[in-house]
Amino acid sequence: MKLSQTLYARAEKIWPRYLCHPFVTQMADGTLPPEKFRYYMLQDYLYLKDYVKIFAAIIQKADDFEQIRFLSGELADTIGETFRTHIPYMKRLGITEEEIHSTRPHMDNNAYTHYMLWEAQTGDVLTGLVTLLNCSWSYAYVAEKIVERCPDALRDKRYGSWFAGYVSESYRRTNQMLIDRIDALSGFIDEKTAEHLCEIFEKCCLFDLRFWDMVYAMGGN
Ligand SMILES: Cc1ncc(CO)c(N)n1
Numbered sequence: 001m002k003l004s005q006t007l008y009a010r011a012e013k014i015w016p017r018y019l020c021h022p023f024v025t026q027m028a029d030g031t032l033p034p035e036k037f038r039y040y041m042l043q044d045y046l047y048l049k050d051y052v053k054i055f056a057a058i059i060q061k062a063d064d065f066e067q068i069r070f071l072s073g074e075l076a077d078t079i080g081e082t083f084r085t086h087i088p089y090m091k092r093l094g095i096t097e098e099e100i101h102s103t104r105p106h107m108d109n110n111a112y113t114h115y116m117l118w119e120a121q122t123g124d125v126l127t128g129l130v131t132l133l134n135c136s137w138s139y140a141y142v143a144e145k146i147v148e149r150c151p152d153a154l155r156d157k158r159y160g161s162w163f164a165g166y167v168s169e170s171y172r173r174t175n176q177m178l179i180d181r182i183d184a185l186s187g188f189i190d191e192k193t194a195e196h197l198c199e200i201f202e203k204c205c206l207f208d209l210r211f212w213d214m215v216y217a218m219g220g221n
Pocket residue numbers: 044047048081134135136139208211
């Protein structure tokens with residue numbers, strides 16, 4: 001069994017909770033209060049800034065150019081995600097540069113990114129990539145499942161482009177390359193290592209759930 005299949009089996013216990021999270025369901029039916037989305041965009045923008053730096057931390061552990069090229073490609077694609085989704089949204093929402101610079105990450109946001117950075121710094125390339133996986137994979141999952149269930153989500157005037165970004169071919173490709181790389185690197189790991197990686201992944205699943213909770217609770221308050 002591939003490591004990604006084992007990880008998916010773990011995620012199946014948690015990911016369905018994202019699909020019925022009020023932040024997600026209200027984005028899907030267009031009823032999410034804009035202030036909540038605004039808060040989310042700002043926090044998520046800060047989150048992704050840390051996330052790309054974790055790729056940079058992993059690059060320092062890589063010892064061949066092919067690996068470095070892969071990692072820097074994923075890093076660049078994540079920056080692409082912010083240019084495709086966050087920056088246009090922030091413009092539309094009237095968020096200024098000053099506001100971006102004066103926004104502080106919520107402690108749940110910091111807890112998540114600092115945890116990932118710590119695992120990436122103390123572990124090897126595979127550990128680092130598994131740490132980053134839930135972020136990438138769960139968004140592809142959420143967008144795909146929601147759009148399957150309610151295709152109108154894509155046409156919502158406020159939140160349609162959020163779904164469009166995460167069901168896009170380019171996002172799916174970047175995510176699939178990450179999964180494939182993790183499977184390639186984990187061909188010969190022992191049970192104990194596999195279990196350790198599963199625990200990291202599961203923790204990140206819960207951090208993402210907490211992120212949805214946090215932006216839903218904080219936005220507009
Ligand atoms: C909190 C969070 N998790 C995952 C993603 C997917 O990139 C994101 N943008 N933000």
